[in-house]
Amino acid sequence: MIESWLSAGTGSTRIVVGKSLGGMALFYPDERVTIVTDETLLGLYGAMLKPFDVIVLPSGETGKSLGHVERLYEEFCARKLTRESLVVAFGGGAVSDCVGFAAATYLRGLRLSIFATTLLAQADAAIGGKNGVNLGGYKNLVGTIRQPELCVFDVEYLLSLSEREFRGGFAEIIKHAVIADAELFSELEIRAARALERDLGTLEYLVAQSVRIKSKVVQEDENESDARRLLNFGHTIGHSVELQSGLPHGEAVAIGMVREARLCVARGTLISSDCNRIEDVIRSYGLPTDTGSSISLSAIERDKKRTGDQIQAPILRGIGLSGVVRVPLSEFVEEREA
Ligand SMILES: NC(=O)c1ccc[n+]([C@@H]2O[C@H](COP(=O)([O-])OP(=O)(O)OC[C@H]3O[C@@H](n4cnc5c(N)ncnc54)[C@H](O)[C@@H]3O)[C@@H](O)[C@H]2O)c1
Ligand SMILES: [Zn+2]
Known part of the structure; x- marks a missing residue:
């Protein structure tokens, strides 16, 4: 315990x-x-x-x-x-x-x-x-x-x-590792098989790590004026995907994380080998990396993080390294169309 x-x-x-x-x-x-x-x-x-x-x-x-x-x-x-x-x-x-x-x-x-x-x-x-x-x-x-x-x-x-509900949860654990903890990311890569078998010790470890990372961020910025926005990684696009495809939250966030990681590659802050590692780990937990059909990002206009035509969005500088910057809405749309 x-x-x-x-x-x-x-x-x-x-x-x-x-x-x-x-x-x-x-x-x-x-x-x-x-x-x-x-x-x-x-x-x-x-x-x-x-x-x-x-x-x-x-x-x-x-x-x-x-x-x-x-x-x-x-x-x-x-x-x-x-x-x-x-x-x-x-x-x-x-x-x-x-x-x-x-x-x-x-x-x-x-x-x-x-x-x-x-x-x-x-x-x-x-x-x-x-x-x-x-x-x-x-x-x-x-x-x-x-x-x-x-x-x-x-x-x-x-x-x-259910298997599908279970796998969806890994999207948020992967998110926590990607934004804040390279070591947890490596553990996720290594422990995928044990985790998917629902080995209770592995699950206890992964949940405890998630609690540690999220608690730290929330303690720093409960009201989401700065650091807490990091937790939105994958969610700006993910919420649009969820709304339109009807996919469960975790699957939509998995797709959102892949697209937002690619956006970081396009911005020059993330190297493509790190982007590939993120995509691989998402796939290894049985989560989707694309919708297979086009998604309109109109829901971004209702995004709570939007100010004018920009969004305060998490940007990756590496695995476990992230920061919040203003990103023009058009970049999210361009990523969809890429
Ligand atoms: N407040 C936050 O910070 C925050 C963060 C992430 C997600 N969310 C929200 O969480 C929701 C998604 O969470 P979720 O996936 O847990 O949704 P959920 O509560 O809808 O649970 C998913 C399904 O699993 C069933 N279920 C729950 N526990 C079960 C169990 N032990 N065994 C068998 N079936 C079980 C539920 O009845 C439901 O059908 C979304 O609405 C999302 O917006 C909130
Ligand atoms: Zn979420």
């Missing part, structure tokens, strides 16, 4: 990463907690959830809407929750984003804990306090930042994930 703390302006989070940590009752022994989960997880882990008061959202992105946030408010209200009440998001990134937003805004903030059950959520979405829902077909347009008080990442839950 690996324990760490993320301390930022909106609160401090105790983060526990481990394998076979035991059920939820161990982490929430005598609290009157309200668990929010999704239909899939209720089906898989219903027996474990039985002692708790449970609210259920639809699975996946459908749950991430203002309509479901309103329903959560009504459920919280019916239960007479107070600001001392603890809400636990039990699920992947869609659940933690939606519940995180509802918990941060109801009564201007309930206590929140995230028990993350997908690789993507354990390695990324559940860390750093960002929450939100989609609006009008655009991703995460409404949201806020507020740190939960406890995150539990037990990699044993990853054993029930």
